[in-house]
Amino acid sequence: MGCRRLQGDRRETRLRLNELKAHELLPLIRRHEVTVEEAVTETLDRIAALDGTIQAYITVAREHALQRAKEADARLAKGEPPRPLEGLSIAIKDNICTKGIRTTGASRYLEDFIPPYDATVIERLEDAGAIVVGKTNMDEFAMGSSTENSAMFSTRNPWNLNRVPGGSSGGSAACVIANEAVFALGSDTGGSIRQPASFCGIVGLKPSYGLVSRYGLIGYASSMDQIGPMTRDVRDCALILNVIAGNDPRDSQSYPGELPDYAGCLVPEISGLTIGVPKEFLEEGLSGPVRDAFMKALDRLEELGARVVEVSLPHVRHALAAYYVISSAEAGSNLARLDGVRYGYRAPGQEDSASMMAASRGEGLGPEVKRRIVLGTYVLSAENREKYFNEALRVRSLISRDFQEVFKTCDCLVGPTSPTVAFEAGEKTRDPLEMYLSDVYTVPPNLAGIPGISVPCGFDEEGMPVGLQIMGKQYDEATLLRIAYAFEQATDFHRRRPEVPQKTYQSESAGGERSV
């Protein structure tokens, strides 16, 4: 069935296939010890057993996945060489277009939308042998920090079902830590990969702006969006990045430079490197357990031979304000295409086109999305544009310059990923402003276009994960991943898994499955 003894392990550790990291599963598939169909079936069974509880998936593409698995096995049986990600089950955040598979953006507006094309990252992953098993839940159109803004349902944090998984890539984070996929893709505009990674105790990387193609990603803030890997460890992250990163002629802002082999850069050696801690990140709102875990992480980095120094990003306290102005403006414009004409929800019974558009958007879009559209329209209007939008773009330049300044002397910067651990469902939904404040550490790298990764760095007394954010120089993911890897290998946080109450483990579809 799905339990496999790892070769050479005398203690008969029975690890289920779905618990293996990508770099552990790949050799088994390559050596024909495990068929792709077995691996994928194990994942699908796990989803069937668990997802009624976790609710990470909006759509499970069972038939599609099994079909691809069979094709992969046939190819391997013929003696064709295994591809870099052969047979790995991937979960895709539901704002990334998958051809023939419903892509909703967690919005009622796109509830029935089936894209006629694949995002570039999907093409690359599938060419590398990975298999899409489903589309994950998120805050509607990526606007939110808890996945509670999904128009479908909420996702639960596998560590504590009363807590949020973070957002907006909450579904992706939850399914990775709950072994409902080998890895996942998320998207990050203001922290949407890193913060859920931190809340769920996994690795989440927001690449440098432009490193990964945005073609096929439903646009939120065009100048900040990035797709990135959400994985169980840093090595998996590097493996995925190798496949999805790199210039795409269909994305004009795509990085044109040569890229290294990211997995090959993973040497757990960081002595002599300088790690900066922005003092502004330690100033306010930092809760006990997060602060404690972070300080211990700094100690660990020093033990590994790095030099930890205090630095300053003087303008970073304006980052949230600049972020909300710019992202709302860009998002409001990007979402204007949702008008009920060519696809998506159309409100019935409207007499004229303008009313039809207004009603379709009014009924089909959720409150947070509508709020951002109003804000975005407001800050771009003729009388406000200079004061808000243009000014935010200038503040952005200042923040970017602050980063460039500190990177003259530091190889990377660190801080907590989020001021808190995962909060309770419903705790921050009363006031949108409160939700916005949880992005305070993650937003600056999006503005400046630099990469940021969250790795697990501890747990609070209630067993909730804490994340360490490492920020790197633009397009220098190699150094960033190396530092993340060194820290990870010197700790064991990445080996911890939550105990999720599940229904009887069985290979038939159980309740809670949503198929394409």
Add this chain to the structure above:
Amino acid sequence: MRITKEDVGRISILARLKLSEDDQSLFAEQLSGILQVIDSLDEVDTGDMNRMISPAGLTNVFREDVVLPSIDPEEALKNAPDKEGAFFKVPRILEAD
């Protein structure tokens, strides 16, 4: 309040977003709170900084003038809420006077 219910009403027309009266009031209140935070941008001395439109810093990204296959009309219309033949169909464009 920095942004009034009437402001929200006007914006909702510009943005083709039908909002109930209650939502207009609620948004006005919530956005006024958010704008108060955003107003902190005023404190920053941006001097002669340029606007950073994109962190990519690229210029002159082009493609050659080559035709590639389009998608089939059936695919293009697959998700259409209403269609006639190979056209997308919309209610009358002119509003009632």
Add this chain to the structure above:
Amino acid sequence: MKEVFEPVIGIEVHTQLKTESKLFCSCSTRFDAAPNRNTCPVCLGLPGALPVLNKKALLFGIKTGLAFNCEIAEFSGFDRKNYFYPDLSKNYQITQDAFPIGTNGHIDVMTDGKTRRIRIKRVHLEEDAGKSVHEGGTITGAAYSLEDYNRAGVPLLEIVSEPDIRSPKEAYEYLLMLRRILLYLEVSDCKMEEGSLRCDVNISIRPEGSDEFGTQVELKNLNSFRAVERSLEYEVERQSQLVASGGEVIRETRHWDEASQVTVSMRRKERAEDYRYFPEPDLAQLNIRRSWVDEIKATLPELPAARRMRFIESYGLPEYDASLLTDTKELADYFEAVVREYGEAKTVSNWIMGELSRLMNATGIGIESVKVRPGDIAAMLKMIDKGTISGKIAKTVFEEMFAEGKSPETIVKEKGLVQITDEEELAKIVDCVIEENREVADQVREGKDKALGFLVGQVMKMTKGRANPQAVNKLLRQRLAN
């Protein structure tokens, strides 16, 4: 005293650029009657699609800016113009607001013999919208509309003049010259009937001599250059009468009704639209290097005005001829090809403006499709000079050349049209004609010249036009002098 008003006119032209693919995606720009056949995620505005700039469109834009004497921007880029309309697939148009590729240009326009300089304010690139087909045929009263996005994303060049135009006729000449230049550059087909050239005008009036600006009225639904001229004539009259009788011109958009030849107020609510322009974050900025601009400048063809001047100076042609011959690049090239082999520019001009034009008009064939090779016209003209054929026969030969594309030598040979100049041969026929027309011959002897013409005609008839008329004339006089 009746106040004299002068019109102040500005024109905005949109022209579709003749690229193979669209401005921001690789769909074909070729006109297709079947709707939504040239579409893709980008031009349909599907979620996740991104624009990528067509280099050739930029090149065409720079080329045109140079031809209009514009300053080509060193730093340029695209902006989003945000508004909602069913034919706009993203509900924003990618255009150039803040940094157009060309500014501060001009075109020299000749109206009624006088040349004036019309300044070009800006030239910029933008994408076209799709096409709406309205139930019932017009947007008014239509129960629904049908959207076709084949045209969405086709590259447009917008050319905006300063309000320097001072008469409806000048507006007409401006448009002719603008189109002429665009066709010379081969960047556009400029067919108003097909929509590849569109035009909006604005007009105000002011007392002659004043330098203040009056209230502008915008005119739309102008489907031909003549419509532009007539609608402006109508507006000048309408506005003048209004002001003269104490009224005020309202700032509005008026619709030209071709059937009744009047402008009609578009009584629709004029909602002042705030387009919320901002720089397009999905596209990289443009850094238009001077070296590239110089390269493009070197590829500019000789433009119409310059070519016209050269025809006047080098070939000694009158203004009228030079203007007509340089109306299109193809015609000017054709003319020069003939002159290269024949030499006598005015003669060539006469034939092209005369016989060739007549035949082209009669058959609706344009100069690009004419079967007559320039070398053949040269050959024919040389045959006339040598006396191998008469001027009159040449016309027949030419008609055959036009219809069949054969060389004059072939035709003359096939039809046996070589001119008879041999005096002995002619003398026989002359004598014969005199014999058969004694009474008329007597009249000639009495001094009636008209009668001579009749006899010449008879000789021509008998030789099927092949006799050399001068020789015939001479022989008849000789014979009848006795």
